[in-house]
Amino acid sequence: MYRLDSVIICSAIAVCVGHVTPAVAAIESQGQPSQNDPKPLPAPVLTKAPELLRLVNATYPQELLVAGIDGMVLLYIDIDATGEVARATVVNASHDDFRVPALVAASGFIFSPAQIDDVPSGIRIEYRYVFRAPLPIPDVIAGAPAIKPSAKLPLNYYGEVLLAGMRRPISGAQIVIDGRPVAETDIQGHFEIRGVPIGKHRVKVRGPFHDTYITDEVFTPGEALKVRYFLRQTSSNPFETVVRGKVKRREAAKVTLGRSEVSKIAGTGGDPIRVIENLPGMSRAPGGAGGALLVRGANPTDSRVFIDGIEVPLIYHFGGLTSVVNPNMLEEVEFYPGGFGARYGSTIAGVVQVKTRRINCEGWHGNVDINLLHAGLYTCLKVGRWTFAAAGRRSYIDAILPTVLKAIPREEDEGIFTLAPVYADYQLKGQARYGAHSLDILFFGADDRFKVIQEGSAEGINFEISLKLAFHRILLKDTWRITDKLMLRSIVSPGYVRNQFVGQSEELDVKNEFKLVIWGVQWREELEYEPTQWLSIRGGIDMAFGGANLVIDAPIPTDIAAFPTPTFDFGDTRRFTRKIPNTSHAYWAEATLETGFGLQITPGFRLDRWDFHHTQDYSFQPRVNARFEVLKGSVIKAAYGLYEKLPEPPFLMERPLGNPALEPLRSQHFIVGFEHAFTDVINIDVQLFYNLRRNIPSPSNSVIYRDGKQLAEVWSNDGGGETYGCEILLRHLASNKPEDRVYHSLVDYLRGRFYGWIAYTLSRSLRFDHAPDATYSLQQGQGAAFTYRYNDRASKRYLAEFDQTHILTIVAQLILPMGFEAGARFRLVSGNPFTPLQRGDAYFDADSASYHVDLTNVPRNSRRMPMFHQLDIRIDKTWTFDLWSFAVYVEVLNVYNRKNVEQFQYDYRFQNKAPMTFLPFFPVLGVKGTW
């Protein structure tokens, strides 16, 4: 039994001793469907990669040996839970004569069992058997005496071969003395040689993916030479540069990104989470720097972000600067643009699931990353049964920016101005295994602060504005594999969010404060049961208990019909406090049925219950996903789902602020698509989608009569919208080519070193506040009401705020010699819609001393900003030393300084407007040390 629905990267080294030829195996799940694939379990994690314990040497085809022809055979090897090879199949071979010997040899391999979720499990690996013709016997050429290792001779040469920089053992490395291979390292990288003749000898150490190390060693009588050799990889590990798209899955639309795969994508600041912004289905966030999750035309609040299954209040510092999780702590990021299963709720658009790193730490390792914006640290350590990893980052813009600001010329009496934006985040994780239980403890949090201080102005009026947004959370997870077919995952996570804004001036006797403290516990129980090969069942509960304390000391305009004025009195504060209870519980289940003819269908449902403040609502949401493999490598897929969530909290407050009677927002996702693999590294995914959104809160003119009172309805569920379109993802994965092979052309050369993708989305997103001919009513008593029609503007469809007709993203990454790696990202996106204003639409209000716009006849969002395009590049250079490695990277955003218009700023009377552009040419330089 093996699993295909996870992203697994690992490697193993073997040596074909018979021919003194190193062979290399790359082990990973490829997600290649097979007719005999057993039913996958959801989201397993490879906790221990299989290691090759017994290598069977392949017989080198005589003709090829004589001709000195090297070769390679790519195999799929199915390893069972005991480590034995259940099946081996040839995927391709550089020469047909290599096929059979490789197949025969692979069938006799013995591995240590792979562990998934810490339980021995079957797995499919990709194994690359490399045939390399042996070197000529040195004594034949040079006449030197042959060295014959023998147990009878004294041990006088031993040591280990390690990977430079990472200090990890290299197994299968050859020790060549005076041109003659005499030994190879074992799994721990150790070797021992007996009877090396006294004197000076030329030693070569060579590994399968590494530079050959050459040195002269002197052997003296009666002494054993102990050595430690470090080999440098000939390039960045090709296994770590595979751009991984979709692995086999139940969902119609899901993309998984591994940390190491996308940590160097240009324009993302080395942040894997930011990479999802380059995928189909994601609209471009305004500002040039990204940040907001704009999934298929929906609002950012319609999508949810989870870390290890627990929702987090924010995923980016300062709304988009960089994510709140240190990239080193990430294992992978899953992105569901729609059509996802019943496991996720309270969202009507997309889901981002961030999985923290499965720690695999022998010895003490870590890295330090320093760039112009922040410094980060990651380290891991194993203590007994527990393995710990810690990561943290802090920005130091607050240390640099004030100096820059002081250097800007200013008027004499403006005083000293200080700007102090600070962000920080941390993650501390421990994991251990006790019997059938796998335990995880994760502490994580983030802290964003922004402070503006004005001091020493001539008039003596100083002020301070500060903004703080922080969250801290503990996550306790137990994965209990009750039997090999039954697993229970329990997650409990208490957390705390603090959001505070303070603006104050002693001289003006003004202090405004907004403080929101949210506390609560999230609890998930997930049961996975796989009774047969063709059926798996999952279900769970998803609960949250908690509440929020809201305190506002602010100039809330509470006057009933306040006369318009040109001023706003910040000192006229009102205190507003609320304790807001918030409880939700959900129950979900889904089953995956695999038929024998390539059809996989996953029906499910979710039942939600929300209790928020004065609002109670239920929701039943059926969902179904289906995949049908029509041909090998070609899959047709479809999905439908009903998704509901409560309106955002401000809409549910008491009147006159909100309307607790609002119903849940509703979205229906319809998806059909097609996947096809052209080659082992090039594939395409095409999806057509239609999202129908209803119950979106809209301003209401209605007055209702309830409990003897006339009440303004304030908000109604009259709003809606729809988004439809087509998404195309054309990917080129990296292939696992050995570095020292012979390349026949530039394309051939690039093939092993290039990866990237082209993502294109063609879509339209429409909104309406009220349906055509919608009415509102003024109810004056029980049953007595007058009904009126909304005006045309209120009941007309218009383009959604983030409607972008064309979204084209091209990402390319190239691994270069000498430790260089270069990447680029290019984006071409339709401009966002906006409502054009002109002088004739505005009138002067003599009481408020300002111009107002009469929007009655102005079509909403009827014009577009100019087309957005931007090129970003990134170059990395890595120097690898014996004990550590050092990298320098430079990332340049908006290389050609395109002035993309993000907004228009109007003058005071809406007569003239000026385009506002944001991100200019912006270079970031950083260094990274890894040990």
Place this chain on the structure above:
Amino acid sequence: MVMRSLISWRYIVCLLCFSAGCAKDLDKASEVKDLRVLGIRATPPEVLDSPLPGSIRFEALVVDPRGNVVNTTWRFCPVPSDRACSDYEENKNESYDNMSGDAFGAPTISNACNATLLPYVGPLLSFGASVDGITNNRNYLNRYRTEVTGDALELVTDTPNGLASLDVSFTAGLANDLRTCDPTAVATTVDTQTLPTQISDLHLFYFLSNPIESLVGSWPTAILTATSGPDSVIAQKRINVVYRNPGAAQNLLGVFTPGLQSPLRICADASIDPGCLVVRERVQNTNPVFSDVRYAEGESANAEFTSLRIGNQSNGLTLEPIRVRRGKAVRILPEFIQGNFEEPSEACFVAGYCYETLAADLNTGTVNIIERVESISVSWFATQGEFGDELTWRKFTKTLDTTYTAPDEVPTDTDGWVDLWLVARDQRGGLQWQAMRVEILP
């Protein structure tokens, strides 16, 4: 001052948008370069239902430094409007439907046809010649006070059936030849003959259209359209029609249900009506009155101010012109006739500088009375040069003075003269303006 201190925000803004595209070159509101309506004054600015007013005069300060002839048209919108009365039909229909059972005709918009365009009477008008009522100075600046008053547009008292009522009436007439009047849009008077209750039509209209307005007052608007060549400006001014004096129409307010506290009642004496909100008798608001304008050389906040007042005219103070070297700055401080009231007090209410508003308490869901003191703000305008603060207000800038920086070059087309205007507002409808001149020296 804070406003000026907030200039530092340009650093923030530019940093946040990486200085790539900050819109720095857009016109400022204080720059008067073409046709502008700088203020509309209603006298009185507030109408109480007891006593009822005799008439209201609307005047607008309209300027065009290019010297073009300006035409004006006035309309009166009998309902509060957020869109210069373009939403009138919606508002009217709602109420009209509500009132249909009473066979009551909703009021309609009316044009005032005999608006008068008058030369602006400023402190120093010795320059230029007056042609057809337009004061001209080398044709560089036309400044008008366009006025609607008396027969043109007035709120008059009427007492059908011996009860107090409020009526809007317009009479036709063409006082000047600046425009023609559409007779079909003139002279609409609401029908008060069929009123089933002893209230006026506007009372009923507002009460049924918006209960809140029936309690706290309503704000019918006067709409001015000014045209100058191809340019056109629409401006609106509200008057505050207050019904909630406890001595009048109190019985109608008892049924008000704002959703916060129901029913809400107001009264003058809680002993008579326990549980009611006790409000004071309201003193009718008046427009602010300038008492002086002072100036000081340089930008220093501690400089000594000197009075510019040399006399009074019917439309404001007569001020001595300021002389400033090009590129240099002076500080200008307006002063007003206003009691020295910083906190609400009995004397303040009697003097008419304090007033009450109704405000919701969001924590308890009740409506409370808030006592307020008038607080004057000043908007600054100039044909050339810059102000440190375009708006001064004691709660925001501590003092009402600002810095005026003369242009870097002497304006040759006006012989070195620059016009300044100060427009003062009391935050509850009262408005007043003052003009002054600055001579820019080489």
